Amino acid sequence: MIGCNRTSRTNEINKLEKLAQLIDDRRVELLANWRALLKQLPSARHLDLPTLNDHIPGLLVELSNELRAKREQGVPRVSMGGTPPAHGLQRLEDGFEIEEVVTEYNILRGCIHDLAFAHGLDLQGEPFHVMNHVLDAAIGSAVQTYATQQALKVQHRREEYLAFIAHDLRTPLSAIGLAARVLEMTLTEGERRLPTLQMLKTLTRNVSHLSVLVDKVLEENANLQTETGVRLERRSLDLWPLVEGLIHDLNPVAGTGSTRLLNEVPVDLEVYADASLLRRVFQNLIANAINYTPRGEVTIRARSLGEDAGVECTVSDNGEGIAEDQLGRIFDKYESHPDKSDGFGLGLSIFKTFIEAHDGAVSVESKLGVGSAFHFTLPARIAQAGPPNT
Numbered sequence: 340m341i342g343c344n345r346t347s348r349t350n351e352i353n354k355l356e357k358l359a360q361l362i363d364d365r366r367v368e369l370l371a372n373w374r375a376l377l378k379q380l381p382s383a384r385h386l387d388l389p390t391l392n393d394h395i396p397g398l399l400v401e402l403s404n405e406l407r408a409k410r411e412q413g414v415p416r417v418s419m420g421g422t423p424p425a426h427g428l429q430r431l432e433d434g435f436e437i438e439e440v441v442t443e444y445n446i447l448r449g450c451i452h453d454l455a456f457a458h459g460l461d462l463q464g465e466p467f468h469v470m471n472h473v474l475d476a477a478i479g480s481a482v483q484t485y486a487t488q489q490a491l492k493v494q495h496r497r498e499e500y501l502a503f504i505a506h507d508l509r510t511p512l513s514a515i516g517l518a519a520r521v522l523e524m525t526l527t528e529g530e531r532r533l534p535t536l537q538m539l540k541t542l543t544r545n546v547s548h549l550s551v552l553v554d555k556v557l558e559e560n561a562n563l564q565t566e567t568g569v570r571l572e573r574r575s576l577d578l579w580p581l582v583e584g585l586i587h588d589l590n591p592v593a594g595t596g597s598t599r600l601l602n603e604v605p606v607d608l609e610v611y612a613d614a615s616l617l618r619r620v621f622q623n624l625i626a627n628a629i630n631y632t633p634r635g636e637v638t639i640r641a642r643s644l645g646e647d648a649g650v651e652c653t654v655s656d657n658g659e660g661i662a663e664d665q666l667g668r669i670f671d672k673y674e675s676h677p678d679k680s681d682g683f684g685l686g687l688s689i690f691k692t693f694i695e696a697h698d699g700a701v702s703v704e705s706k707l708g709v710g711s712a713f714h715f716t717l718p719a720r721i722a723q724a725g726p727p728n729t
């Protein structure tokens with residue numbers, strides 16, 4: 340009986356060594372077969388060879404090491420190191436679905452089975468258990484890091500979108516609050532009835548409450564990273580009506596006449612952009628200009644740069660201006676102005692993010708006591724042979 344056990348153990352050790360050696364000797368062939376099958380997955384079709392391989396060659400080395408380690412008594416060590424977790428993160432960046440991450444490991448499992456069968460090696464027994472132990476551990480580790488990072492990305496996008504929306508709420512809330520105060524000041528003595536004044540005070544109080552809530556949202560999201568993958572819905576649109584509508588909405592913020600808003604955009608000028616994001620860009624720039632121009636003019640201009648060169652837009656004012664040593668930092672998120680408690684805010688960071696998402700560029704000119712001019716470009720629509728990639 341003892342002799343039979345020794346013979347059986349010797350056979351198992353020989354199979355472990357043979358499989359380890361086979362994986363080492365035929366690694367190039369094994370990887371080629373694995374890649375051919377992996378390329379059938381939708382997310383893998385566009386990947387180049389290094390990206391497709393990623394950590395799998397290293398995993399095969401680890402597997403052969405585990406097979407040899409099992410020649411000693413005990414369970415496999417499965418010391419995966421950092422390869423499967425890193426692989427899970429890489430596949431998330433590659434656009435894989437989580438099911439595809441599991442599938443590619445199972446494809447590798449099948450390729451090892453086929454390789455062993457082609458060389459007359461029976462995987463039953465310890466080689467089978469070691470291989471499954473190693474690959475199942477790799478799957479679990481890769482999927483865990485994939486799912487965790489995916490959840491963090493979703494949470495990040497939601498928080499950042501909430502911060503963008505909260506910032507954009509500031510301007511209409513300010514307009515409503517100022518309009519209510521102006522209305523209260525312009526009421527005649529005969530119109531100053533108690534119910535009317537109570538409604539105006541209720542309106543003002545609730546606008547103030549909402550503004551505090553918006554500020555709290557922005558404060559709680561102070562560590563957000565700027566979104567780099569803004570999704571665009573671009574189309575050709577007339578720019579003059581968009582600017583004119585914003586001027587109408589922002590006139591109460593301008594102080595009912597103390598700051599003039601001038602639309603000098605040509606009435607026949609078209610731009611190719613996401614209308615919603617472009618509106619937010621102009622809203623942020625005009626609101627900032629009003630903030631620094633308590634009495635004066637804010638002018639919105641635009642001009643064609645040529646048939647295929649796009650459009651340049653400008654929002655300028657003759658207000659306070661910005662110091663030269665601050666110009667290089669004003670597009671940084673939450674960069675502070677030394678004399679204003681709300682700083683430059685998130686608005687200029689949003690402005691830069693949205694324009695760069697359009698493949699445009701931003702710039703600023705300013706001089707203290709003279710005023711500022713913010714410029715941005717929007718590329719022209721380029722005819723494409725296939726569907727657009729935006």
